[in-house]
Amino acid sequence: MTAQQFRLPDLGEGLTEAEVLRWLVKVGDTVAVDQPVVEVETAKASVEVPTPFGGVVAELHAAEGATVSVGAPLISVASAEGSGNVLVGYGTTQSRRARRRRPAAGPRPLVISPIVRKLARDHDVDLSALTGTAPGGVIARRDVEGAIAASASPARGPVAPVDPLPVRERVPLTGVRRSMAERLTRSRREIPDATTWVDVDVTALVETRRQMLARDPGNPVGFLAFVARFVVAGLARYPDLNSRVDLDAGDIVHLDGVNLGIAAQGERGLLVPVVHDAHRRNVRELHAEIARLASAARAGELGVGDLTGGTFTLNNYGVFNVDGATPIVNHPEAALLGVGRILDRPWVVDGAVVPRKIAQFSLTFDHRVCDGGTAAGFLRFVVDCVEHPAEALARI
Structure with missing residues (x-):
C-alpha cells in the first residue's frame, strides 16, 4: 500500500498559513475518507481539517503548535482510497483552487503575507x-x-544599553489575535483617522424597548439592534462612510449594501463577527443575528464566513462599563461607531433640569473618504433616530 501525502490546502479568503492546534489522530490509527484528522487555527477561525485519503496514518508532518504554510505536508496515510476533497469546511472548490495555483516553473521568493x-x-x-x-x-x-x-545608516550616536527587565512569560501572537493585531497596526499606519462624538438622550429608545417587551415578553429586542438599524439607514444617506480606499487604483470605492461588523470579546481576544446584508434586515432580525454571533464568539464557534466581509463596524464598549473611547478603524473599512454605557444624568428638557438616560456615541472615520461635515451629518442622523425612535422607525 502506497503512502499518500496530504498537504495543507488552499484555505481561501486570502489565508496562507495555519497553526496546528491539536492532532485528532496518531501514527498507526486507521482513518476513513473525509474524517477530521487535525484542528488548525488560521487568522480567521479554528477548524477541523478532514483527510481526503482513507487508510493507516503513516506520519504526522507537523507538531502541535507549529505553523504550517499552504502546500506544506500535513499527514501521510497508507491509503487504499481517496475522496478528492481537499478542504471541507471552507467551501473552496476544485476550480477555485486551480485558478489560484501558482506556476511551478521558475524560481520565486517564498513570500506569503x-x-x-x-x-x-x-x-x-x-x-x-x-x-x-x-x-x-x-x-x-x-x-x-x-x-x-541592516541597510539603514545610523542617524544618531550609539544608544546607551538599558538594563533588561525579567520576562514573566511570552504569549504567542497567533491565529485570530495575530490577524487582529496586524489589521489594527495597518489601520493606524495607513488611515488618517479622526473622531467626533456627542452625548445622546436615549430615554425614548429605552422606553420603546420596554413597551415592546411588555407587548411581547417572549421576543425581546436589544438596544444594539435598534442602533444597528439606524446605522444602516444612515449609511444609505452617507455612502462615503460605507466605503474603502483603493490606493493602487486611486479610488474611493462605495459599497453596495451593508455588512455590519459587531465588535465582540471572544475567548481568543477581540473579534468582529459580521451581520451580512444588514440593510435587508429589520430590527428583530438584526437582534437575532447579533445574538447568534455574540453567542458563537463567546463559545469560540465562529466560522470563517462569520468573520469576513464587513463594511462598517458597530462597537458597544458600554458593556465594559465605560463612557467613551476613540477606537481604531477596522481596516479596510472607513468608519466605526462606538456606543458607551447608559447612565442617569441631569438633562435640560423644555427649560427644566430632569433626570434622563444618557449615553455617549462616537464616530471614528477615515478622513480620506470624507470631511468632518459628512461624518458629523451621519452621526447626527443616527443620534436623531435614537432620540426619536418612533418617528425614525416609521420612516426608514
Whole structure:
C-alpha cells in the first residue's frame, strides 16, 4: 500500500498559513475518507481539517503548535482510497483552487503575507536576496525588518544599553489575535483617522424597548439592534462612510449594501463577527443575528464566513462599563461607531433640569473618504433616530 501525502490546502479568503492546534489522530490509527484528522487555527477561525485519503496514518508532518504554510505536508496515510476533497469546511472548490495555483516553473521568493510584500516594497528591499526563516523557507516580516535595519545608516550616536527587565512569560501572537493585531497596526499606519462624538438622550429608545417587551415578553429586542438599524439607514444617506480606499487604483470605492461588523470579546481576544446584508434586515432580525454571533464568539464557534466581509463596524464598549473611547478603524473599512454605557444624568428638557438616560456615541472615520461635515451629518442622523425612535422607525 502506497503512502499518500496530504498537504495543507488552499484555505481561501486570502489565508496562507495555519497553526496546528491539536492532532485528532496518531501514527498507526486507521482513518476513513473525509474524517477530521487535525484542528488548525488560521487568522480567521479554528477548524477541523478532514483527510481526503482513507487508510493507516503513516506520519504526522507537523507538531502541535507549529505553523504550517499552504502546500506544506500535513499527514501521510497508507491509503487504499481517496475522496478528492481537499478542504471541507471552507467551501473552496476544485476550480477555485486551480485558478489560484501558482506556476511551478521558475524560481520565486517564498513570500506569503501581502503585508510582508508591501513592507519590502516600501523600503526597497530585494526579496530575492533574502533567506526566509519561517517554516519551509518562507520570508517572514522579521526577515524584511532585519534587512531594513541592516541597510539603514545610523542617524544618531550609539544608544546607551538599558538594563533588561525579567520576562514573566511570552504569549504567542497567533491565529485570530495575530490577524487582529496586524489589521489594527495597518489601520493606524495607513488611515488618517479622526473622531467626533456627542452625548445622546436615549430615554425614548429605552422606553420603546420596554413597551415592546411588555407587548411581547417572549421576543425581546436589544438596544444594539435598534442602533444597528439606524446605522444602516444612515449609511444609505452617507455612502462615503460605507466605503474603502483603493490606493493602487486611486479610488474611493462605495459599497453596495451593508455588512455590519459587531465588535465582540471572544475567548481568543477581540473579534468582529459580521451581520451580512444588514440593510435587508429589520430590527428583530438584526437582534437575532447579533445574538447568534455574540453567542458563537463567546463559545469560540465562529466560522470563517462569520468573520469576513464587513463594511462598517458597530462597537458597544458600554458593556465594559465605560463612557467613551476613540477606537481604531477596522481596516479596510472607513468608519466605526462606538456606543458607551447608559447612565442617569441631569438633562435640560423644555427649560427644566430632569433626570434622563444618557449615553455617549462616537464616530471614528477615515478622513480620506470624507470631511468632518459628512461624518458629523451621519452621526447626527443616527443620534436623531435614537432620540426619536418612533418617528425614525416609521420612516426608514
